[in-house]
Amino acid sequence: MIDMGFLSVIRRWALRDKMPILADQVPDWLDRMLARKPVKVVAVALAARMARTVWALIAREDSYRTMPS
Template identity: 45%
Template sequence: MQRSTGGKERLGRTSRMGERTLRRLLIIAASAVVRWAKRKGVPAESRLGRMLARKPPMLVIVAVANKNARIAWALLTRDGIYRAPAVTA
């Protein structure tokens, strides 16, 4: 679902109509990221750190999986190359 207004795209939530195996793999990968972040620590000012402080772990896992899916989709549709965001010190 897409709702756009004023030139700003707003995409809807990730539906359950997609590929089941792909969704499962995204959740497994995101849970590994969250588990690693809890064990090793993550900066409190990072997006993941802020979410872990406020939200239940499963909700954070789904949010990370959703973000990863959107990044992958954008890269595939635009023939892009992933460049990690610059870390500010």
């Protein structure tokens, strides 16, 4: 079920050429994975990555901080 939610996220990122506002929000690693792997595999990888992030935040009782550009 979570993976299906990430499919919609990936589809939205795929529209970035038609929606320039999204172009700078697509991570480079996601572009590289989409070039090599099927969309559903990338959705599962994205869900796993987010789950690990959430688990680490909960385990450390920390809050999310974005990486500096």
